[in-house]
Amino acid sequence: xxxxxxxxxxxxxxxxxxxxxxxxxxxxxxxxxxxxxxxxxxxxxxxxxxxxxxxxxxxxxxxxxxxxxxxxxxxxxxxxxxxxxxxxxxxxxxxxxxxxxxxxxxxxxxxxxxxxxxxxxxxxxxxxxxxxxxxxxxxxxxxxxxxxxxxxxxxxxx
Amino acid sequence: xxxxxxxxxxxxxxxxxxxxxxxxxxxxxxxxxxxxxxxxxxxxxxxxxxxxxxxxxxxxxxxxxxxxxxxxxxxxxxxxxxxxxxxxxxxxxxxxxxxxxxxxxxxxxxxxxxxxxxxxxxxxxxxxxxxxxxxxxxxxxxxxxxxxxxxxxxxxxxxxxxxxxxxxxxxxxxxxxxxxxxxxxxxxxxxxxxxxxxxxxxxxxxxxxxxxxxxxxxxxxxxxxxxxxxxxxxxxxxxxxxxxxxxxxxxxxxxxxxxxxxxxxxxxxxxxxxxxxxxxxxxxxxxxxxxxxxxxxxxxxxxxxxxxxxxxxxxxxxxxxxxxxxxxxxxxxxxxxxxxxxxxxxxxxxxxxxxxxxxxxxxxxxxxxxxxxxxxxxxxxxxxxxxxxxxxxxxxxxxxxxxxxxxxxxxxxxxxxxxxxxxxxxxxxxxxxxxxxx
Numbered sequence: 001x002x003x004x005x006x007x008x009x010x011x012x013x014x015x016x017x018x019x020x021x022x023x024x025x026x027x028x029x030x031x032x033x034x035x036x037x038x039x040x041x042x043x044x045x046x047x048x049x050x051x052x053x054x055x056x057x058x059x060x061x062x063x064x065x066x067x068x069x070x071x072x073x074x075x076x077x078x079x080x081x082x083x084x085x086x087x088x089x090x091x092x093x094x095x096x097x098x099x100x101x102x103x104x105x106x107x108x109x110x111x112x113x114x115x116x117x118x119x120x121x122x123x124x125x126x127x128x129x130x131x132x133x134x135x136x137x138x139x140x141x142x143x144x145x146x147x148x149x150x151x152x153x154x155x156x157x158x
Numbered sequence: 159x160x161x162x163x164x165x166x167x168x169x170x171x172x173x174x175x176x177x178x179x180x181x182x183x184x185x186x187x188x189x190x191x192x193x194x195x196x197x198x199x200x201x202x203x204x205x206x207x208x209x210x211x212x213x214x215x216x217x218x219x220x221x222x223x224x225x226x227x228x229x230x231x232x233x234x235x236x237x238x239x240x241x242x243x244x245x246x247x248x249x250x251x252x253x254x255x256x257x258x259x260x261x262x263x264x265x266x267x268x269x270x271x272x273x274x275x276x277x278x279x280x281x282x283x284x285x286x287x288x289x290x291x292x293x294x295x296x297x298x299x300x301x302x303x304x305x306x307x308x309x310x311x312x313x314x315x316x317x318x319x320x321x322x323x324x325x326x327x328x329x330x331x332x333x334x335x336x337x338x339x340x341x342x343x344x345x346x347x348x349x350x351x352x353x354x355x356x357x358x359x360x361x362x363x364x365x366x367x368x369x370x371x372x373x374x375x376x377x378x379x380x381x382x383x384x385x386x387x388x389x390x391x392x393x394x395x396x397x398x399x400x401x402x403x404x405x406x407x408x409x410x411x412x413x414x415x416x417x418x419x420x421x422x423x424x425x426x427x428x429x430x431x432x433x434x435x436x437x438x439x440x441x442x443x444x445x446x447x448x449x450x451x452x453x454x455x456x457x458x459x460x461x462x463x464x465x466x467x468x469x470x471x472x473x474x475x476x477x478x479x480x481x482x483x484x485x486x487x488x489x490x491x492x493x494x495x496x497x498x499x500x501x502x503x504x505x506x507x508x509x510x511x512x513x514x515x516x517x518x519x520x521x522x523x524x525x526x527x528x529x530x531x532x533x534x535x536x537x538x539x540x541x542x543x544x545x546x547x548x549x550x551x552x553x554x555x556x557x558x559x560x561x562x563x564x565x566x567x568x569x570x571x572x573x574x575x576x577x578x579x580x581x582x583x584x585x586x587x588x589x590x591x592x593x594x595x596x
Binding site for chain 1: 413
């Protein structure tokens with residue numbers, strides 16, 4: 001998989017949740033280019049092209065980030081804050097996917113600029129439906145923003 | 159009178175009027191008597207004044223314009239332990255041992271209330287008095303006022319004072335008690351806040367950590383069933399189905415428990431609410447549950463009332479869902495929502511013709527996890543009515559139930575004083591459906 005051609009960055013520390021999410025995405029043929037980060041730090045390295053992902057480019061951001069809130073090292077809210085607070089990454093759609101339905105998480109998440117907030121349903125059918133809708137919407141229906149690099153190129157071309 | 163020859167020829171009489179004299183003597187006597195009288199009266203008055211001054215509890219001290227004491231009553235003597243001394247005002251502080259309320263700084267002589275009174279000022283001050291003649295120091299409160307003659311000329315001053323030691327001690331005690339109380343309240347509040355915080359953390363982790371494994375159990379069972387069904391015995395599939403059902407049921411349980419916990423911390427948001435609209439909304443929300451059944455809804459005219467619309471919707475949702483559930487064995491389910499007035503309060507009633515329950519167990523009805531039916535008969539978590547009760551209590555209302563086994567059940571609730579009904583003509587048109595079936 002080319003690290004610069006990732007559709008979805010899935011950030012989750014639970015292998016069970018990762019497997020279930022991938023299973024659901026595969027059923028919709030949406031699992032072709034997914035990168036899985038197991039903690040907040042790895043997610044930040046991936047998104048900010050640093051550390052193990054230094055070879056990555058800001059010009060090819062993922063089309064979608066599925067972000068769990070409870071993560072080791074750097075938690076989901078901090079990842080969200082960094083991503084939405086940086087001009088290079090703030091256009092990347094971030095969907096919070098979490099077990100919690102706490103109002104405070106909803107409020108904080110949206111205030112930090114989350115594009116969507118999904119409570120992972122306990123029922124697998126519901127879960128699958130949610131993942132399918134999410135994948136289809138953000139990867140197929142939605143017109144993604146131009147990446148900063150491409151944006152520059154587009155401007156120069158005018 | 160004699161004539162020229164010396165013989166008597168007549169007489170001369172001299173008359174003197176002494177009336178004036180007599181009058182003057184009488185007036186004098188009278189004056190003397192009056193003087194005596196007024197002197198006696200004055201003596202009586204002085205005596206009376208003296209006994210008044212002797213008997214009052216307040217210390218009274220007066221001085222003339224030079225600062226010489228002209229009055230010093232027994233109470234004054236008792237309070238400061240000393241009598242009038244021939245010392246000038248600037249030495250009063252030293253002589254009588256007067257201090258500022260801090261009990262150590264000598265009282266500034268120029269601020270002595272008696273001296274200020276002599277100088278024409280009226281004032282009230284507190285001072286501490288301690289001298290060799292006293293066993294213990296005392297706090298006094300003294301009020302000084304100028305003495306003036308009839309023409310307004312300054313003639314000195316008078317000071318009245320009383321012992322406020324006990325009062326100060328009482329005040330100090332009260333202040334101390336108040337401070338202790340305040341501290342206890344602060345401590346208790348902190349404990350409560352900590353407990354609340356702990357509860358919130360617990361709720362959060364229940365929400366987050368318990369749901370995840372349930373999702374995994376249900377999810378992987380489902381994947382097994384779907385992807386490996388062909389290589390599995392029907393019995394194995396059945397067992398997997400039961401695993402998945404169990405996970406789903408527990409998910410429901412966790413969600414309802416969280417809901418119950420949330421109601422506890424939720425701050426009420428009072429709004430004028432048309433209860434008929436709420437019922438209508440809930441009935442249509444529950445429509446899927448009545449599929450394939452005949453349910454007759456009888457909704458009377460309900461008041462518009464001040465309550466939290468979101469929570470009241472939850473109350474109706476739980477009560478009506480129960481009514482639907484427990485009328486399931488009936489060919490024709492009849493669910494009535496009505497109201498009546500009792501002691502000036504509106505009582506809302508939800509009645510059904512379902513299976514009812516034995517009134518012997520009515521006490522258990524509103525407890526968490528309490529169920530009066532077996533799970534195979536009627537599904538449920540045993541949290542719905544506990545949530546109803548918590549919401550109603552939060553509104554300051556009451557909830558109770560009446561039932562007869564196999565005849566149906568009626569749930570009643572009120573919404574407390576704050577939720578006074580709002581009379582509005584608007585609600586009337588909506589409520590014209592009174593008794594109508596929807």
